[in-house]
């Protein structure tokens with residue numbers, strides 16, 4: 001499988017190079033040249049299969065011969081052994097037509113673990129084969145950071161630097177980043193919001209002398225391998241609910257558009273999806289865009305679903321590329337407009353194309369809390385605020401014609417204050433994570449300034465090439 005950049009000017013790469021690159025060198029995101037196709041029989045055969053087997057079948061065509069099949073299988077198997085549920089991503093029915101796909105049984109209680117546990121292993125594997133080290137950077141609004149640190153802590157070939165907005169993540173999220181003692185872990189609290197952190201990460205990738213000197217690699221969903229691993233659970237859930245003989249819709253609590261783009265990929269590969277529904281909090285740029293065709297940045301409002309407090313949604317660029325016929329110049333033009341004026345408009349044709357696959361809805365703070373309370377009262381099921389946004393939007397948009405799967409993106413215990421306030425129940429952390437709440441924290445508070453962050457990384461990363 002070959003990969004091309006959404007902006008059309010970066011080198012065409014194979015899977016392992018895309019894995020190590022993060023952002024393409026033209027500032028774009030890598031996409032596979034074609035979508036592998038699964039026929040009805042193959043999709044039907046996923047029902048009841050172990051998660052690891054579906055994962056291998058779904059991912060192998062994207063990896064091609066770049067990693068031998070047996071090695072890929074071993075990494076998949078190890079990655080999902082770290083999950084607390086035997087089904088890895090179980091489905092739970094919460095009313096007649098709604099199912100929550102629980103993606104939070106990994107080590108840090110976030111859906112990010114599904115991809116990150118595999119990514120850590122794949123990167124280590126490729127670096128070891130090439131005899132290289134890498135400096136991993138990531139921006140987080142809360143969950144990517146902890147999941148990435150868990151996946152990379154203690155690994156000899158990588159140092160990991162996670163940028164998060166100081167004071168804008170939950171206590172549990174912060175402690176997952178600041179309490180690991182491993183020397184290769186660096187939690188950097190920046191005095192800004194998530195979009196500032198993400199802009200600095202992208203800025204570092206576009207600063208080539210720095211990028212090459214520290215052998216920069218990225219673990220945000222700009223990295224194709226993150227999306228790849230998330231495609232799997234759409235097939236798992238679809239097949240469990242009767243695909244390919246029955247269509248299914250998915251509602252996805254959305255911020256950076258990575259998780260829902262994985263659903264789009266599954267659909268392109270043959271999964272019969274009725275609709276992919278973007279659920280946003282009051283930071284609703286994506287819902288507004290689908291409604292009006294105009295992508296327009298506004299300020300970020302802090303919410304009780306902090307991981308979705310995002311305005312610049314990285315993976316939307318991947319969807320733009322798809323609906324604009326993979327025309328790099330068109331995508332580049334829209335991204336330039338966004339950088340210069342904070343907005344761009346999508347032409348009618350591509351917009352209509354998007355609307356055929358995607359719906360969208362928004363959920364405010366009061367609706368988030370009342371959804372947590374209602375589902376607890378009606379079904380005895382405790383939602384985290386992000387998943388609650390999905391459930392609220394799904395209820396608004398679901399006409400009952402097909403099963404609706406809401407992606408359960410985080411465990412309620414990651415957001416105990418918001419959950420307790422809404423439902424009167426204090427969600428308990430799993431036993432093995434409780435110690436973290438009293439452990440010593442280690443973080444560096446830095447200005448949200450690319451030069452400052454680069455200097456810190458150069459001083460602490462082991463992959464720095466002397467004198468380059």
Ligand SMILES: Cc1ncc(COP(=O)(O)O)c(C=O)c1O
Nearest residue numbers: 143254255256257258259307409
């Ligand atoms: C709990 C939770 N829900 C939803 C999202 C949004 O996912 P995405 O950024 O892939 O759209 C995130 C962050 O990414 C998250 O951490």
Ligand SMILES: N[C@@H](CCOP(=O)(O)O)C(=O)O
Nearest residue numbers: 140141142143144220221307
């Ligand atoms: N919501 C995310 C933001 C980063 O998203 P990513 O999927 O691009 O890594 C978070 O929790 O950090």
